[in-house]
Amino acid sequence: MVDTIQEGVMVVSPGGQIVSVNQGMEQLTGYSRQEMLGSSCLMFNCDLCKEVCKEEKDHWCSLFRIKTIRIRHCTIEHKDGRFIPIVKNASVLTGQDGQIIGAVETLTDLSEIVEKEQQLEACRKELDNAGGSYGLLGQSAAMQRIYDLIPNAAQSDAPVIITGQSGTGKELVAQAIHASSDRKDKPLIKVNCAALPESLLESELFGHVKGAFTGAVASREGRFEAAQGGYIFLDEIGDIPLSTQVKLLRVLEERVIERVGDHRPIPVNARIITATNKDLRELVKAGTFREDLYYRVNVIPLHLPRLRERLEDLPLLTETFFQRLKAKTGKKIEGISHEAMNILYSYQWPGNIRELKSVFEYAFVVCDQPTLQPEHLLPSVLEADNALASPVRTPPLTGTEKKKQELIQALKRTGGNKSETAKLLGVSRTTVWNRMRRFKISCNNMITDDQM
Secondary structure: OHHHOOOEEEEEOOOOEEEEEOHHHHHHHOOOHHHHOOOEHHHHOOHHHHHHHHHOOOOOOOHHHHOEEEEEEEEEEOOOOOEEEEEEEEEEEEOOOOOEEEEEEEEEEOHHHHHHHHHHHHHHHHHHOOOOOOOOOOOOHHHHHHHHHHHHHHOOOOOEEEEOOOOOOHHHHHHHHHHHOOOOOOOEEEEEHHHOOHHHHHHHHHOEOOOOOOOOOOOEOOHHHHOOOOEEEEEOHHHOOHHHHHHHHHHHHHOEEOOEOOOOOEEOOOEEEEEEOOOHHHHHHHOOOOHHHHHHHOOEEEEOOOHHHOHHHHHHHHHHHHHHHHHHHOOOOOEEOHHHHHHHHHOOOOOHHHHHHHHHHHHHHHOOOOEEOHHHOOHHHHHOHHHHHOOOOOOOOOHHHHHHHHHHHHHHHOOOOHHHHHHHHOOOHHHHHHHHHHOOOOOOOOOOHHHO
16 A cells, blocks of 8 residues: 555664665665665755754654654755655654654655746746846847837837837837836737738728728727727738828827728827838838838837847747746756757748747657757758758857756866855755756765765
8 A cells, every 4th residue: 555655655763774665765766675675764865864963962863852744845865866855744653652663754756846946947047137028038239229229219109110020029029118118007909900901900990980881880999099098019010001001190190090980080199119021111112101101100110130140149049948848848858959059050040039939849849859859840940951051050058058067067176065066156055956956967976975
């Protein structure tokens, strides 16, 4: 019956010798039943037990004095040198005469929970260190310029236009401007102008009155009225037909709208942000976009760079998407191979950040190995001629790889002394143990006696 329990169960004598263990204890520690029976329970180097041993004078273990331990968090050392976070519960065993005859402990493995917390914390730190805000990621000079412009644009009521290829994050910039402004408590209404047919676009933007057209069974307010006091974000403005451009120009100049089927002006107080992946100047030359409207919307221009123009941000982006998907899927994927990173560096990224996210989502579906390899990337990335022809660049270390190398070097410098390693890295001793477990670092040849 005890062997059916998933938690580790161990019975020890009053002197601390292990007299019984279950299968859960074998799985938790990596030791066989034969290796544990008759050995001291101190063989697991529990940090809680070591602290207790230092404090107790009359008892070798405080359990035999306080009789019970409830829900104590600690770590034990696995046979392979890893440190495993656990929750310990323990109680003494007494005979019929009331004398203590031993103790029983249950140990619950918290490795998966701790790993999830570390992944989430890593994601938070990556976002905090990205130098951006509101979902924008990047430390390149091009992105720093965007970060500098966002608060300035938010303080003005002039129209903002965001240009850049599809997938560069234009909507995120619009959200950042809204959230940075004094209108942040008011609505941000989004309209994809390319997704609406011409027959419905005016009704969606300006509203309509009952009977204005077939199917207009009731009056309805438009997006401009819904955005009253806040922002309206017109995405793909280059696709607006000329007939609608005339009405939009009036909104910008007079701050009033007219519902379809009505001639009564309705004042609106909504700040306009537009976005496009097209060259509006070329559309003006071609006669498909009004020149006067172009000058009205192009007051505060923000241009988002293509991903291939800021490849120095690729390590941060890949690490962020990797950690998010690892936390979401729970897959035991530890990193990205250098071969795969070389391909990501060489690729031209026509779909920009959106395409990069898709590449990682696909990779996490098909990958069944500890490391993402080139074969786990999207076929379109692998088959691209520019990915094969471009010179290979050696990518810098990701944040995770950098932490691993720093930990290894610190352990070597301190001879494996975890307390000194923690001081050297400026972290807690528990963090050193957790990172050793996460990176599967065993330092049997470096550990000093006082840190075993």
